[in-house]
Amino acid sequence: MISKLFFFYFLFIYVCRPLLDSVLPSLPPTVSDLDVPPLLREHFILSGYRPLGLPWRCCVLSLLQIHNQTLTTWSLLLAALALLLRFTGFAFLRGLSVDPTSLPLVLYFISAIADLSCSAAANVLHCRSEEMHYFLFFLHSVSAAVYQYGCALALSLYSVDAIWTQSMLGQVYLPLTAILSWLSCALCCYTKLTLRSKFAIHRRICRLFPMGVAFLVIMGPFVRRLTIYRWSNGPALMLHFFQVVLFLLSTFFFCFPVPECFAPGHYDLAGNSHHVYHALRSLCTLVQQEALFHDFLWRRPALVRQMGEQHLLLTCISFFCPMVCCSMTALAMRSRARAELEKEQR
Numbered sequence: 001m002i003s004k005l006f007f008f009y010f011l012f013i014y015v016c017r018p019l020l021d022s023v024l025p026s027l028p029p030t031v032s033d034l035d036v037p038p039l040l041r042e043h044f045i046l047s048g049y050r051p052l053g054l055p056w057r058c059c060v061l062s063l064l065q066i067h068n069q070t071l072t073t074w075s076l077l078l079a080a081l082a083l084l085l086r087f088t089g090f091a092f093l094r095g096l097s098v099d100p101t102s103l104p105l106v107l108y109f110i111s112a113i114a115d116l117s118c119s120a121a122a123n124v125l126h127c128r129s130e131e132m133h134y135f136l137f138f139l140h141s142v143s144a145a146v147y148q149y150g151c152a153l154a155l156s157l158y159s160v161d162a163i164w165t166q167s168m169l170g171q172v173y174l175p176l177t178a179i180l181s182w183l184s185c186a187l188c189c190y191t192k193l194t195l196r197s198k199f200a201i202h203r204r205i206c207r208l209f210p211m212g213v214a215f216l217v218i219m220g221p222f223v224r225r226l227t228i229y230r231w232s233n234g235p236a237l238m239l240h241f242f243q244v245v246l247f248l249l250s251t252f253f254f255c256f257p258v259p260e261c262f263a264p265g266h267y268d269l270a271g272n273s274h275h276v277y278h279a280l281r282s283l284c285t286l287v288q289q290e291a292l293f294h295d296f297l298w299r300r301p302a303l304v305r306q307m308g309e310q311h312l313l314l315t316c317i318s319f320f321c322p323m324v325c326c327s328m329t330a331l332a333m334r335s336r337a338r339a340e341l342e343k344e345q346r
Ligand SMILES: *[C@@H]1O[C@H](CO)[C@@H](O)[C@H](O)[C@H]1NC(C)=O
Pocket: 036, 039, 040, 041, 042, 045, 048, 049, 050, 051, 068, 069, 127, 272, 274
């Protein structure tokens, strides 16, 4: 055992380190907040910034460097990997076939992976240029909205019973969440452009408001389950509940720069509110997928009989509506950002 450890230690020291060292020196060291444009600055984070204008290669390689976003990026990538492995495992074990009943689950999975990867990409690559910073932020807003709708779709099909589907809320639920997802994407992009870093807190609240409303509506089916079935209804409800708690906790860290506001500069590389927020959100996604697996097995047998195959397929196709609307909004915002950057340079 000990000899094995020594073997790996020497392998690392004599083979990997020189290799890493030959690649990493090409990376510029991290800089302080005053060395990056205000657009990139975060309150109470004083160091650990990568300089703006890094070549693509350096952006990607900075995954191996310690800077203020290393932890965030890795937690997102690991969560995506865990989600993928868990989904593949479930698909094999339960013999997930390609049929209309499993389509919403697959769409949910795709939207969750897209959200995590776009967020990771935005974290790694945004220091390429200011324009890229905007573009990746908008892309991430689109993926977040698509994920919101993916959740709503899966919840409204798997996590409720037929009575809810026929109720008033059940009828307007999906169109309403589609509009709210689009609104939160549009507001995120818009506030990013108009309220620059000076108003970081305002911006966060402006973003949080539509996201919060969307979340409350999206959790509608869960509230009904909670009032009707209580806790005896298997582990799914517990998982949904846990997911809500994680979401609320993460929202707290999204809004308030805790703990770094108490000790500016102390949490630059690890432990600041961004790190905690992303770690909690990633965990939230994993828990939600788990809950949906349970719900899927519970609802699957009756789904086609109650809804009809055609209706189910049409519902799944609606997945693409918010996606198209949000992408178009983001593209429009991108040209606006470009125009503004050009105006500033002149
Ligand atoms: C980390 O640094 C980047 C610039 O490299 C900056 O855009 C970002 O806002 C910083 N994030 C945190 C959490 O400090």
